[in-house]
Each structure stands twice: as C-alpha cells, then as structure tokens.
Amino acid sequence: MPVDYNGRWEMVSNENFEDTMKALDIDFATRKIAAPPPPDEDDRAERNDEVNFTVGEEFEEHTKGLDNRKDQGEGGGGGGGGTTLVTWxxxxxxxxxxxxxxxxxxxxxxxxxxxxxxxxxxxxxxCHQVFKKA
Structure with a gap:
C-alpha cells in the first residue's frame, strides 16, 4: 500500500536547487522567485504548486508556475517538451x-x-529537498 502524502509539509533542507534550475535553462529572475526561502525565514508568501495526474497514466504537463513550458509530446511543435509518467x-x-x-x-x-x-x-x-510534517 502506498504511503500517505497528505498534510502540510515545511522545507528543512534544499541541496543543489540552483544548479538543477540552471540545467533546466530557467532564467535568473525566475530562479530567484522559485527558490524556496531558507528554513528559518518565514516572512515570504506561502506558495503552493499543483499538478493533477493519475498514477500510471502518461500526461502532458504545463509548468506555468516555473518556466511556462507546456509538454507537447516528443517531436511536437511549439518549443518541444515531452510526456510525463508518474508510477509507484x-x-x-x-x-x-x-x-x-x-x-x-x-x-x-x-x-x-x-x-x-x-x-x-x-x-x-x-536537487534533494527534505520536508517535515507541519
């Protein structure tokens, strides 16, 4: 039985975020906005990202909260992208x-x-991020 991911989680560590975002070709300004605050800094607005999918079913993902990329399948037009598959x-x-x-x-x-x-x-x-249950 898969584990329960429900609940509110707070970040406690974030390793190599900047280099990973650079590898995705995320521009400097967007990287700074997307970067989570340090664990002891709580005065930034809370940000929630949501992706809806069914485990085991391939889907096209739109990353509008990060780089505004819409995956359009391999070989698709309009800037490329690909498909996403989440499994257990x-x-x-x-x-x-x-x-x-x-x-x-x-x-x-x-x-x-x-x-x-x-x-x-x-x-x-x-990039390895660790969260604790709030």
Whole structure:
C-alpha cells in the first residue's frame, strides 16, 4: 500500500536547487522567485504548486508556475517538451519526464512518518529537498 502524502509539509533542507534550475535553462529572475526561502525565514508568501495526474497514466504537463513550458509530446511543435509518467516504485512516487532534457524527473518518498524527500534530476544534476510534517 502506498504511503500517505497528505498534510502540510515545511522545507528543512534544499541541496543543489540552483544548479538543477540552471540545467533546466530557467532564467535568473525566475530562479530567484522559485527558490524556496531558507528554513528559518518565514516572512515570504506561502506558495503552493499543483499538478493533477493519475498514477500510471502518461500526461502532458504545463509548468506555468516555473518556466511556462507546456509538454507537447516528443517531436511536437511549439518549443518541444515531452510526456510525463508518474508510477509507484514500492513506497516511492517516481516521475519520468521525456522530451527536451535527458534524465529528467523526480522521486518522492517518506522516511517513516517524519520526513518527506523530493529528489529532482535533470541531466547530471540532482536537487534533494527534505520536508517535515507541519
């Protein structure tokens, strides 16, 4: 049975975010806006991102909150992109994004009931974020 990801999670660490965003060709200004605040800084507005999908079904993803890229399938027009597929691998949610960048995707998992991990990959870059349940 997959783990329960419901609830509010607060970031406690964020490693290699900047380099991972650069590998995605995210411009400087957008990287600064998208960067989460340091764990001890709570005066920034709360930001929620939402992606709706069905696990095991491939879909086209629109990243309007980050780089305004709309995946249009491999070989599609309008700036490319690709398709996204999220599956369960044991208790980990694994996302593979095919198209414009090699080795792109993310993994989510919970360590016990205490910490949620997010590992974002693109090319040879890996960002690892850790959250605690609020």
């Amino acid at each position: 691998d044991g208790d980990k949610l694994v996302c593979v994004q095919k198209g414009e960048k090699a080795n792109r995707g993310w993994k989510h998992w919970i360590d016990g009931d205490l910490q949620l991990h997010l590992e974002i990959t693109v090319l040879d870059k890996v």
